[in-house]
Amino acid sequence: MEQYFIPKKLDWINLRKALNEYEAEKLFIRDCGGIREDGRYSAQGREKVNEALKGKNLDFRKDKTGLYMLIDNREVFHFPLDDYDKGFTIGYERIQPTEDGVERLVMLSHGINPDDSSLPEPRTSMFRTVLDKHLMEITFKGKIKLKFHSWWIKPDWKYWTLA
Numbered sequence: 135m136e137q138y139f140i141p142k143k144l145d146w147i148n149l150r151k152a153l154n155e156y157e158a159e160k161l162f163i164r165d166c167g168g169i170r171e172d173g174r175y176s177a178q179g180r181e182k183v184n185e186a187l188k189g190k191n192l193d194f195r196k197d198k199t200g201l202y203m204l205i206d207n208r209e210v211f212h213f214p215l216d217d218y219d220k221g222f223t224i225g226y227e228r229i230q231p232t233e234d235g236v237e238r239l240v241m242l243s244h245g246i247n248p249d250d251s252s253l254p255e256p257r258t259s260m261f262r263t264v265l266d267k268h269l270m271e272i273t274f275k276g277k278i279k280l281k282f283h284s285w286w287i288k289p290d291w292k293y294w295t296l297a
Contacts, residue, residue, distance in 0.1 A: 135225040136246050137262070138280055138294040142221030145263070146196055149222065151296045152261060152278055158192040159258070160273040161185050161203065163211050166264065179269065183211050192272065201265065213265040222263045224278055224294065226256035248280045248294070 140148050152158075164179035185205060195202040200214040226248065228240035240253065259278035262271050279297040286293050 135227055135241070135260070136248075137223040137225045138248060139286060139291070140222045140224065140295060141283060141293045144283075144295055145221045146194075148296045149194065149261060149272075152272075152274060153192060153194070155296075156259070156278055157275040158187045158272055159275050160187055160271075161192055161205065161210070162269075162271045162273070163203070164269050166267045166269060168267065182268065185210065203270075211268075211270075213268065213270075215265060217266045220264065222261050224280065225260040225262055226277065227258045227260070228254045228256050230254050 161183055162181075162185075163183040164181045167177045167179045168175065170176050183203070187205065190205050191207075193204040193207070195204060200212055202209050203211045203213075229237045230240050232238050246253075256277040259274045259276065260271050261274070262269070264270075280294040281297040283293040283295040285291070
């Protein structure tokens with residue numbers, strides 16, 4: 135799955151635009167593993183939220199106490215935003231049919247143009263980030279359209295924003 139970086143300062147603007155303009159299909163939140171209550175280390179994260187959103191409204195509220203994820207106006211998770219180093223990325227799930235009729239996930243490196251006509255259209259787009267040692271993924275139906283924002287590291291690493 136290729137990923138496109140969004141400047142952190144535009145995270146909430148882009149998330150609001152995505153929720154307003156695209157169909158959210160799923161909200162998934164898990165911790166990133168680590169030392170558990172019993173003192174043991176666990177590399178695998180524990181699932182906190184895994185909710186299909188068909189017929190539901192995903193929203194968020196951000197204030198000085200943090201980020202609140204809401205489904206049908208019900209709070210499902212709170213991030214205090216004490217540990218928020220990086221911004222969101224947008225990933226595309228592109229599926230390529232093979233000659234033998236099997237579908238294969240297209241894996242691309244960085245620096246790819248999201249509008250490359252030689253690639254299959256994304257089936258889903260995913261907002262992803264790590265906040266307060268929790269992975270949050272919001273899956274959207276189809277392709278979230280992007281446009282170039284600025285250079286992060288030339289010649290391949292770019293920042294993108296929603297078109």
